[in-house]
Structures are given as structure tokens and as C-alpha cells.
Amino acid sequence: MQKSRKPDQVLQRKRIIPPATKLVSLFGDYGSTEFVLRRGGHLRNVQIAYESWGELSLNQDNAVLIFTGLSPGAHACSSVEDPTPGWWEYMIGPGKPIDTNRFFVVCVNSLGGCFGSTGPSSINTETGKPYGLDFPELTIEDIAKAGHHALHELGIDHLHAVVGASMGGMTALAYALQYPDELDYLVSISSATRALPFTIAIRSLQREIVRNDPIWQSGFYKQEAEPVQGMLTARKLGLLSYRASEEWLQRFNRAKVPTERKQETAFGIEFEIESYLDYNARKFAEVFDANSYLYLSRAMDLFDVAEHGGTVNAGLARILAKRSLIIGVETDILFPIEQQIEIAEGLKKAGRAVDFHYLNSINGHDSFLIDKEHFSPVVEGFFQKTSIALESSSRDPYAN
């Protein structure tokens, strides 16, 4: 072979907070600025980044809160201020399934994230340095609580709906568990009541790959030298779990990259599937903070609805949403369809109204980001149903 390995292209960090993303400072617990976390840690001066679309109604009954998956920030959809497409552009907007002509939609960047909300890369005001691994242990419940408190700071005490997919779906469940009286409807897409061992293993390995990167420096790396190679490889493993083998068979099969794209490094890129993973993982590794990745990833492992009532079903029974939309995807290997059935069945057993949809999208766990064709009508139908309820129950008698 006799190829020497060339150093990898240096990845430049480009972590930019999108222009329409705003910050809200949380008023903490116990009348202080202290935000207490579920596993005992605490944070001061927590800020949550968010974007919003549409107008809050007079009686404040049309707010929809969206929690994100692991990767994106608050820029879920475009606006006049920021016309670039958001991560769920097809789903949110005027006349879209989550219709901003009708709803006041807020998307928050998760606590622990790196797109404006307080996270491990934020400056710890007590030390003047980034938290790094001094950031306290994070849970999905804490992310839900931070979102909840952020909405309160924005003057919203009750939600029409909480919506989330993937980690965001777990967060939506955590919201409904912790604030059962403060929402009317729940949307959980490709989510889970708890992580299965296979999923824990995949995420644990992603973290190990990042931790193996010598530049990670036990979590106390400098902003000018982040463990990008570890993040790149870890993200490729993430992508493997987010998509489905059938999709890749159809798209790439065994196609090889043309000579000009073939890596000259030994055991470098030779197949199109390798090139695809590299291209897509690079986009993430260039912008995402490694410690945020570790904290959010572990938070998903730790989440367990059974902690809210003794068993999963007892936990689900605490959710009081008037109606829940539960969506699962056949090709999802990370949050498999059985876990969506578990949520739907658990809610039904507790006497709650559930719309359950089992979609045969080919894009695996990531289908909600891609498969507009299958997802749009289901989400649109659900919100049309909930808005009829909204209109009949809350019509302002003095209007017109």
C-alpha cells in the first residue's frame, strides 16, 4: 500500500448563533438566580436561547413549544429576520402543519447545548472560564424545566402543545410529566420512555470516541483547539444510527468514489457511503461543542419515565394531555417502533386519547427531518383537530 497518512484537513469552528435567536434569562429556584438540577447540581444565571414565530393570542392559549433533538439550535424555521431555512422548515410556518398563522410557536435550544443556551462551553460566572466538565450532570428533565421556565419568563403559563422528536420527544414527555396541568396537547415523534441497552451502547461509544481524542483534554480543551476529529468520527457513528440500511442500499449500494475524491490516506474513503458520512458528519463536527455532545448524549441514556411513578406505565399515567400524537417509524433502529407503541399503549391504558401513527418512512430515525410526505399530513391533521377544540373553547366573545 505504502500510502502515508496525510493529516486530516483542519476543521474550522464556525459556531454562530443564528441572527433571529434571542436569549431569555431564567429566574431560578427559591427566588434566586440559582437553577437546581435533578441530579443535585446547580447553575447560576442560566440563559435559554429561543426563536419564535406567529403571534401570541390575546388570551395566551395558542403557544406551541418545540424541543429539539440533540443537534439543532432554536432556528427551526425561517423568518423575516433570518430567511435561511430552519431545521424543520417544512413543518413550521404560515399555512404549514404547525401553522404560525394560528399558533405562537417557540423553539428553545436545549439547556446544555451550544447554540446560545447555557451549556458546558458557556462561561461559568463564578470562575470566569467555560464550565467544561464542571458543568453539572444534566438530565432530560432539566432540559424540559429550562424550557418551561423560559416560557414563563416570556409570560406564557400554559401551552397549547408541546412538540418534540428524538431527544426533543423525550423532553416533551419530561415536560408533560413535570407540568401535567400546563399543557393541552402532546406530540412525541420517534422518542422513548427510556433508552434501550443497544441505544445506550451506541451513544456510549460516540462519547468514548470523543474522549479518546487527545485534544479533548479531559473536557478542558481550549476553544481554539477543540476535539474535532473525535467529534467527526463520533458523528459518523451517530449518522449510522439515525438512518436506515435500506435507504443507503438504494442511494449508494457499492458505488465507489471517483478517483479525484478518493482519499490518498491508507484505508481512506473509497466507497460513496464513506464519503457521504464524512461530508455530513463534518458539518456537525465543525459547529457542535464536544462537551455539549457528551452531556446531552448521556442525558438521553439516563432518562426513564419509570422514575416518575415507579413503572413506565405509572409514569405515563401522570401525563394529562387531552390528546397525544405519537409517531413512530418502521426503519428506526435507535428509537424503534416498539418504543412508540409503548408510549401510545401506556397513555391509552391510563385513559388518555391517543393518535398513533406508524409511518413506513425509509429514512430511519431521522425521517421526521426529511420525510415531509409522510409526516406533514399527520401533524397537520392533529393540529387541525386541536385548533377546532381551541376555537370552540376559547373564542373571545367580544371579538367581531
Place this chain on the structure above:
Amino acid sequence: MQKSRKPDQVLQRKRIIPPATKLVSLFGDYGSTEFVLRRGGHLRNVQIAYESWGELSLNQDNAVLIFTGLSPGAHACSSVEDPTPGWWEYMIGPGKPIDTNRFFVVCVNSLGGCFGSTGPSSINTETGKPYGLDFPELTIEDIAKAGHHALHELGIDHLHAVVGASMGGMTALAYALQYPDELDYLVSISSATRALPFTIAIRSLQREIVRNDPIWQSGFYKQEAEPVQGMLTARKLGLLSYRASEEWLQRFNRAKVPTERKQETAFGIEFEIESYLDYNARKFAEVFDANSYLYLSRAMDLFDVAEHGGTVNAGLARILAKRSLIIGVETDILFPIEQQIEIAEGLKKAGRAVDFHYLNSINGHDSFLIDKEHFSPVVEGFFQKTSIALESSSRDPYAN
């Protein structure tokens, strides 16, 4: 969190050639000591490590050749010389499914491996140093050819059967493709005619993890400092693909490790599934050569039966085995059942006799190593059938 990461326990290399493993020097191509590889490279003074059990019959018609998966050496089963259990102990031996009272069974360590056969960690006699990445590009066909030549050196020109599982199954196919007239029966377990993109991606990532380890040194690491941490993490990803989520759900679910086994490193082992992966991957990382891993892993990506005839089915039609046993496992995500069906159907289309078995083992791709209950009767039945044929066709009229 404030846990500093302790350095990982230093892994000691213990690459020991088992005591019953013998070496055979290959007589090369063109009447020289040169062994020419499929992709153009060449090797001199190739040695192949093997073990054998049972006695070769007078008319040399009872030889069974076993090719291994990626990980094991030639020690497939115990013997007087080496009573330690082999990697397929339940399958091979006196009175066992591959019955050494009846068959002369030979298992070879793959060319490119690190348990005695010539591989990247062997000394290149031309330089006096280990090959490292100077080892030529390796294919499954080369591994089959080295096994074939080794058997010829042992005086065996015709095989009763070639047997292999996983990479060994690919190698058995490659043997049958390259030497169609030199075997009577073929056994392919959880194998493939070619790697799917999902499988290529998993293996590509394992290689990337090894290559990320700074100790890998572009493949020219020293024997006293091998990239064990990279191998450890890579092997965990391997294990993820070898086993099945259902099995782990049953065995571990969300059990946490007891405090004394909890890693004090940040984001260290907390769940039993993480501990299981670490324990099992360590056993491999301690003994397996990193470059052997890279070469054998890439060889599986490159294998494609379609190279032997234009299409997969045209390739399969070149296999002339009198009867083939094809076994697949329902929970195998690495070499999925569809790929086993493809082999069986392809052989049938070409008019070959096929016994196809679809086993519902819970142990995923690794089932053949573990699930004696399902595998034993199938393999035993097949070899009973082939030995009846053997006895009726080759009975020595002067015996007794």
C-alpha cells in the same frame, strides 16, 4: 462533575500462538516463493498457520477446510496437544456436528491475520522489519487462495467440504469460486456475496477509530506500543454489530453497574451494557494486531461475488458444489438474512442443490459461535447427509 479522567489501564499484549497451531510454508506462484495477490501486490515466503483434527482417509476424500471470521486463529477446537477450548468447540470434534472421527478437519488462520499466518505484523524478509502498511492490499480471494495452497502443501488436492461463517463464509464462497472442481460441499453461515453500504460504514468507522489513535502512527507503530485504546473502542463498535438489541434487552436492560465497578472517569461506565462491551472488547484489543484488523476489515468491504462473472448470480452459478448448506440468522444486522437468501436463491437458480436454514437465534451475527442448540442439528444433519454420499461413493473395496 469535576471528575478528572484517569489514564486507562495499560493493556498488555498477549499475542500467543496456540501450542497446537502449526505452520506451513506456501510454494508460491510461477514456481517461485512469490505469492501474487488479487489486487497486484505480492508476498514472499508466505506461511499459513493451521490446526487439524482427525485422520486423513486413505483416498484423501474426507478433508474439511474451515475458514474463520475476522477474530479467531486456527485453534477452532481442543486436542490432546492443546486441551483449551477452541473458538468453535461445540461444532468440531469426535461425535460432534463436524465429526473428527469421520473427517480430517483443518482450520487455517487467515492470510493477513496475526495468529501465525503471514500478515502486516510479520517480518518482511526483504526489509527485516514488520510489513506494517507495506503489506499489500488484501482481498477475501487471497485469503481463500492461501488456504487452498496450504492444503496443497499438506497433500490435499480435493476437499470434502469448505466451511465458513461471517468473513469465513465469504472466504468459503471465494474458495468455491476460484477452485470450483476442488470441493464437493460448501457451508456458508451468516455470510454475504458482497458487503452492503451499512456494513461497509460500520467497518469503515471501526478502522477510522483505530487510525485516530495517535499510537497507530500511520500503521508503523512499534510492537511494544500498539494502538490498544483505538482497538478497544473499535471492537466495541464491532460487538454492537455482532450482537442483537433483543439479546441485550433481555440480559441487561437498564441495569447499572454496582458502585465498585463504576468508572470514576467522566462519562465512564455506568450501565451494565457499557461494562459488558468493555470487558469483551478488551479481550480482543489485548491480542489482535491493529493492522491485521484494518486489512481484514477492508477485505470484507471489497469482496463482491459479481467480480466473478459480471453479476452476483452469474458468480454464484460458477460454484459447482454438489450441495450447499446456507444458514442465516433472523437477528443478524451485519450480514442480514436477505443476504443469506440471496446466496441460496442464486445457487438454486443455477441448478445447485441447497439446504437453506433460517434460524431465529437471538445472538445476532455471532449466533454461530454461541447458539449450539440451533446450529448443531443443522450442521450435523448436513454432514450426515454428505458422509452417506461419501461412504457409498468411495468405500475402499479392500478394507476389512
